[in-house]
Amino acid sequence: MTDRHHDGGDHAAHHHHDHHAHASAAAPEAVRDPVCGMMVDPGAGKPEATHAGRTFRFCCEGCRKKFEAAPEGYLTAKDPVCDMEVDRASARYMAKHEGTRFYFCSAGCQAKFEADPAGYLGNWPRPEPAAAPGSKWTCPMHPEVVSDGPADCPKCGMALEPMTPAAGDGGPNPERVDFTRRLLVSVACAVPLLLISMGSMLGLPFRAWLGERAAVFAEFLLATPVVVWAAAPFFRRALASLRNRSPNMWTLIGLGVGAAYGYSVLAAFLPGLFPASFRAGMAGMEASVPVYFEASAVIVALVFVGQILELRARERTGSAIRALLDLAPKTARRIGADGTEADVPLGEVRTGDRLRVPPGMSVPVDGAVIEGRSFVDESILTGESAPVAKGEGDRLTGGTLNGRGALVMRAEAVGADTVLARIVEMVGKAQRSRAPIQGLADRVAGVFVPAVAAVALLAFALWWALGPEPALAHGLVAAVSVLIIACPCALGLATPVSIMTATGRGAQAGVLIRDAEALERLASVDTLVVDKTGTLTEGQPRLVDVVPAEGGDGEAMLRLAAALERGSEHPLAAAIVAGAAGHGLQLPDATGVEAATGKGLAGTVEGRAVAIGNRAMLRDGGVEVAKALEAEAERLRGEGKTAMFVAVDGKAAGLLAVADPIKPSARDAIRALHAEGVRVVMATGDEPGTAAGVAKALGIDDVRAGLLPEGKLALVEELQGRGRRVAVAGDGVNDAPALAGAAVGIAMGTGADVAMESAGITLVKGDLAGIARARRLAKATIRNVRQNLFFAFVYNAVGVPVAAGVLYPVFGWLLSPMLAAAAMSLSSVSVIANALRLRTLDLREAPPTQGR
Template sequence: MTLVQLGRRGAPPAPAALDPAATAATAATAATAATTDGRTVTIPVTGMHCAGCSATVQRALAATPGVRDAVVNLMTANATITYDSAIASPPALIEVIRGSGYGAELPAAGANAMAEQDALDRAQDAEYAVLRTRTAAALGVAAVAMALAMLAMHVAWSRWLQFALATVAVAWPGRRFYTGAARAVAHRGANMDVLIALGTGAAYLYSLAALAVPGWFMKAGLTPDLYFDAVAVIIALVLLGHTLEARAKRTTSGALRALVSLQERTARLRRGDADVEVAVEQVVRGDLVIVRPGERLPVDGTVSDGEGAVDESMLTGEAMPVVKRAGDRVVGGTVNGAGAFRYRATTLGADSVLARLVAMMRAAQGTRAPIQALADRVSAVFVPVVIAIAVVTLVSWGTLGGPQGWSNGLLSAVAVLIIACPCAMGLAVPTAVMVATGRGAQLGVLIKGGEALQRAATVDRVVFDKTGTLTEGKPAVARVIVAPESPVGRDEVVALAAAVESRSEHPLGAAIVAHARAGGIAIPEVMAFAAEPGGGARGRVRAREVRVGNARFAAAPGGGGGAPASAPVPAALADALAQAGDRAETPVVVSVDAAVVAVIAIADQVKAGARGAVEALDRLGVESVLVTGDIEATAQAVARQAGITRVVAGARPERKIAELAALRGAGHGVAMVGDGINDAPALAAADIGIAMGTGTDVAIEAGDVTLMRGDPRGVARTIALSRATMRVMRQNLGWAFGYNVLMIPLAAGVFVPLTGWRLSPMLASAAMALSSVSVVANSLRLRRAVRA
């Protein structure tokens, strides 16, 4: 898997983590990955049904020699283990998991995150189908058993038929609880299956004894009551709860399922003189892939010929199609709209952008948020404590409850065993993390796990870099100012300047050429081209002498830039030159036949969403700071356009880190927003590092959060989503703990002397079924959190 190291601030990530090619060996979630602390492996675990199950596996792994850390996630059914490779190994770790009573195996060699997620989705679907079948059968059996208990309770044959129905419920729909409990006990563990098996088993055996030897009960002063209907109803309602929970779990992974579904199964290739359709696994680097209108791209690559409008919303969240021409990169999973083109396959399998996204999301959803620690500690001892409470309840009622004390004690003890729910505690945090990371992906925000979410929620200061973060990161024409007395118009000025600059290699010249092409302006041929370093370029275009460069060069007579300026600069253009510094622009002066006619202002333009991002952060109570290596005038100009008041200019990398340290030292939660490569040390030094991605060049491995659209407004979305997630986590944990703290005493009959309230085992099973479903349903509200 791709190892996500969170919370280790102060050191830049390893260079390999920023190299897409370096992710080839790490994209598969079951592949081992080297770390500074050893090696990490993620192993799928089967057979886990509750928090007690995951706690048992985690406890067994943690006690294994050579294991430094183990995280078992109930939602993703994975165990992520960091171990010393000199002492432990993946096969040995698998045996430890199997020895704790659960299934585990490494995927086939070469399997990547896409294949593993697809297999997990199919396994979840199969489990859901089985649960639905068994739940339907259990509900039918329970309905008949209840009807018999109420309508024919005194008929002899009815009692035996209830026994038969309860036996069917135990032997088929409820068998999973008993086999799970037996497995857990055999491996010295305890989980929810143990509670269900003890509760229903005690009621079943008591009822069987009362049916077989009622006289013994009467001699002992006990009523030979039957609870076969309760056994059937409890099994049915618990299974119903598991079914609803399984359905909700499938929904929580909807974003990940949607990503996996984007992978095309086949590709159309040009091989030799023929077009052939092959399985996508058979595509090799360099193959020529053919894409027609409306088709989904099967692999990543570079456009060879043709043109298409590609919908990259699966990657960036941006619905506007992007025109792709020769030389442009394209990503597998995106959809071609209008047009047709061919492209060369480049990155395949685990290296592809889609596979890396799936791997990263799986890794994120498998991480543990710090807030989960308390729930883990409670879950580890929960089942033994509940069993102890049930025994105390039975004995207390039996010795102090009068003639019906033992009967009431049995009912209360069964209710305690049934109503206790460790699942709600185990699901409280992982479900919220899973839904939040999925929602983030829909918003174009890749959040790398629960710890990143928790830290992002504390941010109250955001430090922005300038280039590529608040600005586009490349020079572009901002304005074209033409002198009123110019003999040539605006488009002609751009055409003449672009003609000269088409022969230049200067980035400012390239910006002028790109501006002309984007505006559909034809670029004429240039003759007698010459460039002067530090001055500009000149040439003859359409029989005119055109000079493009700084004011001194452009205004000079036919000689070089060292000649005295002879052409006057019109007042309108002089004003534009004077304003350039304040507007963070670089002025390029154009003269035609020794007359200065225009100024082309070029700037690294502020992104359209920059001001909106700062305003959104203000509404969240978060202060924005610009820290950049640029000069003061440029930094202040960009800050004014973005709406930022606090600026630190001329900051070298070490100064950026010092500014971050000062903010953190003052007690602020600090996020650093940069390009993910040049700002790597600063990203690592902040509480949360947010890297800017741009479409197909998204830096998936950089930072704790990656903004896949390259839109700074994603920073506010990240913080808002993180805060909403933390609220849901706290609500879930509050519900999970509060439910057990209130309902267990109620089931034990603590309130009977005061209020007469007593909870039957059947009502207890209904309450337990709803408890974990409520937690998952609350987490699902995050699917609508934060507007795009």
């Protein structure tokens, strides 16, 4: 970074003069929103605010409110290249890096930064995650900790995360970015450390080449930045655990790393404290006390690997809420009292405003139709693909998608009062209600940590009081050996290594795993709640039955009905048209087509009056329907099909039945889940008759139909209240709250992104049979994690007493810190080797003779 300090002199002086010139030059043109960095046209009627005699302009009301709440934080920013203070509102040069905006005094600084951003951010303050306005912050490990702004958790020291992230791409988790940087520094120092300390084992005697004293000093120089800078977050969390009397894995890591480094510093610079028996030397070299700087550096690097794996999984928690927030448009077209129209930011829409919703656009807020007719896709609420007809007086929900018709609506619920905002709140609340997995490691560490500390202190005291001379040195060696052998490298790796391996194995089988918690919970699930459309069924309606009236011609009826439906945007109409094409029929043109809301269509085809719809459609047209045809329609509905009557020239011509076909794998999947003792419940927004038909065909245990998102979440809470361990499988936005609220959510990879972000498990192919595979993988993985933890604790249980010196009175053995570090490494090797066995796990269904 020679460039940086070179620029700080004449470079800074040069730009100090130009700084205000930039502001004045930019003022008559576009200015920069000081909050979000967007360029704003001064003449566009955008929101404004005045502070300290200056006028600032903003892209939207949200930015203006943020500025007015804390203006001092948005006035200036530091140029990361030359350290100059840059006025944010007049800055011409800005760049985003890893989700954070950086401002520059000149194009030269911006170019240097973009060429080597990491080089200029070595000591830059850690960026904060993007949060929605008004969001509170909480700890992933301790959800009961809530703060009004970003901070560290008082219990464990972890960085708090926003309960409601900002819409859009929030960038990577800043803590993961910070930890990755620290990991790279740790690895860069640990590799030469290992070569110096253990290179002779590889035929590279660096220690002999350098000389013992020079080698020890080089190790000290390499280990110090790792322990003092890279491991600083670990020590901060360890201290927090001690202050709050909640010992955990961080306590062990802090003690272990601190002990290894502290012991090594004493051994390097005060070797006279140690007994001669611990002095070792190579031929022709001065004997010295062994140092373990490499152990402290490697411990830190290994723990960072585990932490980054965990953070990658945690990073996606807010993605579900961001995806939901992105469903709402950013602007709305407001109609003024004089009839003029203007696009305004969504935050400026007020109750009672008249809004135009053009074809193909999302509905901005909740309200009612006052002009126009159209079909609206409400699948984010119901999960059903069929659009709903909307006319004057009908309700509209923000985030739903308008079809081909233009609508004018009156806003009745805005901001936090909209249905979409309530769904966002439900997803966030459900996510926070599940405390992230503490893991067996932390549960045992609550007892293990104070026990290890007590053993180390006891060993030191006993050796000092009763041991041979030099008693103080023997006591120090014993205490350090205890702390080093108990340092939880294997504990830190036990879960992430198994999860990493299981994630790769699951991906091969079409099962994407979000985190260890999802696997742990899935292994013990006894109830599965499934959505119908897109989960049990294909999600694409098809024409399945053509039933002509007695003496009628089915193909002729289908040809006329399809001609009438060809101009409709409804998926059922598309299914009929596609069915006619499948029969090889050429469709004539239809004229005078009119839609009867909630009933059907009527028009003229080749001079004949044709109507298609429900029984009410024919009744309004005075068409009589034979009892046999009505009975056939009832039978088709009982099979989960949508039956539509067709009338030609005032007479009933027959029935067309459309259905969403059941997925071929669904029956076998339900049978496999039943064989494993899992109860299956269908929860759908569809009507009861269709849902019951699908459930009967699949042998599903229970059916709940006509459910909105809050109804599905209420069902999950009801089942959990009865003591059931519930998993939810779904594919739509309407499933997101239930997916987040269940013990584990399972999303179909063919469904909505929001469903996948809310779920702990995603099935790539949308194949329900993947749930059984995922459950087998979950059981094997959790078993593997427990084996890993057993290995880790066995080494500690055996090694700690030996390190304390229990064998010395009988055999004269006192474990040196070198052997303690070797035992600690061996436990990590055992954990990794055991986890790799998951790569060859067979996920096929086990034979019935093996039991379930």
